[in-house]
Amino acid sequence: MTEAILPLALENVSLEIGGVRLIKDIQCRFEAGPRSVVIGPNGAGKSLFLRLCHGLIAPTSGAGRWQGPAGAAQPGAAQAMVFQRPVMLRRSVAANVDYALKLKGHARAERAEIIDEALARCGLRRLRDQPARVLSFGEQQKLALARAWALRPQVLFLDEPTASLDPAATHAVEEIVQAIHDAGTRIIMTTHDLGQARRLSDEVLFLHRGRLLEHAEAGAFFENPKNDLAQAFVRGELLWWRYGRDNRRAEADPTAEDLD
């Protein structure tokens, strides 16, 4: 095993785009091990949060630091990300995985075997010579997972990987994510599907309006979230009401000053 890049520490990370603060002073730490699920309503900043962690976008202020022994050099090489909408190159299924491996500097001789294994694990072996773009959405998402898996990342980010999949494809994707976790990869994923969050989380991060309101162990979070917005979210209430029927939410919501 190569040296670890984890833990990842976010220090007062904020992101501003066009004068709007979309991520506000997030402070948190990801240790090796558990599966983290980031939940929150649409527009909470879940996707941006993931991209900040992965390094696809740079924070306006604050910093994300990979504090492991290998974290200083090239932390990007040990990470992968699966997006909500799979992006496939116009080439075969196998060639899509091959291209990713090539970018990470794997020699041609060793690539064939890795591709084979990754495709087999994701149930795509019989499609290996198909053009990737004609696969169904669910199959493309599995291919995105196979491509990520082939890279053997230490950390895998998943941005709502099942957002537009049917239950069968969702189940398949969740199984693959679980298998990747079992193989030792740190999973950090977003979802707005509470059932999925319950199924796949060891710890939960609750985001609302760009703030990290709660970061807790999964069992404790779903049992009894401390933050009252998180309580409402877990109960399935809609959080887009700006003002609750009573004023309780406005008082407790640390983002309340942003509303006025």
Place this chain on the structure above:
Amino acid sequence: MNDFGDAFWAAFQLVVSLDADLTEIVGLSLQVSLTAVFIAALIGLPLGAAVALFRFPGRMAVVVILNAFMGLPPVVVGLVVYLLLSRAGPFGVLGLLFTPTAMIIAQVILITPIIAALTRQVIEDLWSEYEEQLRSLGAGPARALTALLWDGRFSLVTAVLAGFGRASAEVGAVMIVGGNIDHVSRVMTTAIALEVSKGDLALALGLGLILLVLSTGINGAAFLIKEMALKRHA
């Protein structure tokens, strides 16, 4: 109208009998235009992709110039190349004026901006779709360039075809730098212009027919290939 009918018939006979003059002219036309397209694609594809992917000072100006140069008037290009290659010009010693090479140079100047500008648009659109995924995999613009050119191959065929259409149809530039010399630099468009002014409508019309058939055929074939490939790759 009868003239037209006669000329059409004569033209048809010329084509069917593979008239020696005619085939020579068609051959030279294809040689000049295809060579020019090949060279222009070698320059224009990577150039367009680079302008699409890299951010550098003056990039907007380059984009504007490329787009504006898509409509370069052939006679002006011909004139400039003529001045550069003429005996008194800076490249006069090469003795290229009134040769097929001079015609190729002029056409390359004419169509490289077309291919580059269309390529830039194609690659820019692709990059906006692929950027996050490719960056996540560790490929910045430089490493993504060849992959994007390959992924845009079906659309880029159209860019190259646009260049070929321009090259095979223009008359102004090749007329000035080639001189329309019989058996040396006479191509279809210049021959048509000459035969029309001489009144030999049969040869002119025959050449015109072949020009039409060639460009329609090449475009049609490229379209079919693209359709088939797109069906395969979506």
